[in-house]
Amino acid sequence: ADENISRLRTRIKELEERLQAAESRPPRSPVRDTREIEALNKKVEDLEMRLEESNRTISQMEAHRRESQSGIDYNLRDKLDVCQLVTSFSIVGVEIEDEGTSYHCKQTGPNGEFCYTLTVFDDNPDQFQYTPNLEKLGSQPLAKVLPEYLRTALEFRRDLANMFFWRVCDFLHSTTTTTTT
Numbered sequence: 001a002d003e004n005i006s007r008l009r010t011r012i013k014e015l016e017e018r019l020q021a022a023e024s025r026p027p028r029s030p031v032r033d034t035r036e037i038e039a040l041n042k043k044v045e046d047l048e049m050r051l052e053e054s055n056r057t058i059s060q061m062e063a064h065r066r067e068s069q070s071g072i073d074y075n076l077r078d079k080l081d082v083c084q085l086v087t088s089f090s091i092v093g094v095e096i097e098d099e100g101t102s103y104h105c106k107q108t109g110p111n112g113e114f115c116y117t118l119t120v121f122d123d124n125p126d127q128f129q130y131t132p133n134l135e136k137l138g139s140q141p142l143a144k145v146l147p148e149y150l151r152t153a154l155e156f157r158r159d160l161a162n163m164f165f166w167r168v169c170d171f172l173h174s175t176t177t178t179t180t181t
Helices: 001-026 034-070 074-087 158-173
Strands: 089-096 100-109 111-119 124-133 154-157
Touching: 074 089, 100 158, 111 158, 124 158, 154 158
Parallel strands: none
Antiparallel strands: 089 100, 100 111, 111 124, 124 154
């Protein structure tokens, strides 16, 4: 038994040495004929050309997408100008973020200019979040008539948006603080 154990230990040691030697050698690559190598090289060149072409196409499509997003149809611009003229309401900026879209709004009237943000969240599109921008309120007559509830952030349902708009209009056009000389 001792002899068998000694023989097996010697065999294990030989096998471990062979394994270490095999691991330290670089792997052998299969021998290929030159035609096969040339065909593979041609395939690589073809794939690189297709990749370049695809990257150019992607760049052109991204540029086109940016142009189409930034350009506004002239008819639409005219419609927005008329709406602004009639209502004294304008959207001065739009921010599209992961959670929703924020519209930076401005309404004007005899009592001044009122700026605020309306946000529509993607997970609740039937709800508006209103955030006033009181920094620009300053000493305008509107500062005297704007109620407390419009001085803080609030939320309201989409179907009440027109009521919200007209309430702001009322305060912008209120004659209780405007004086005539």
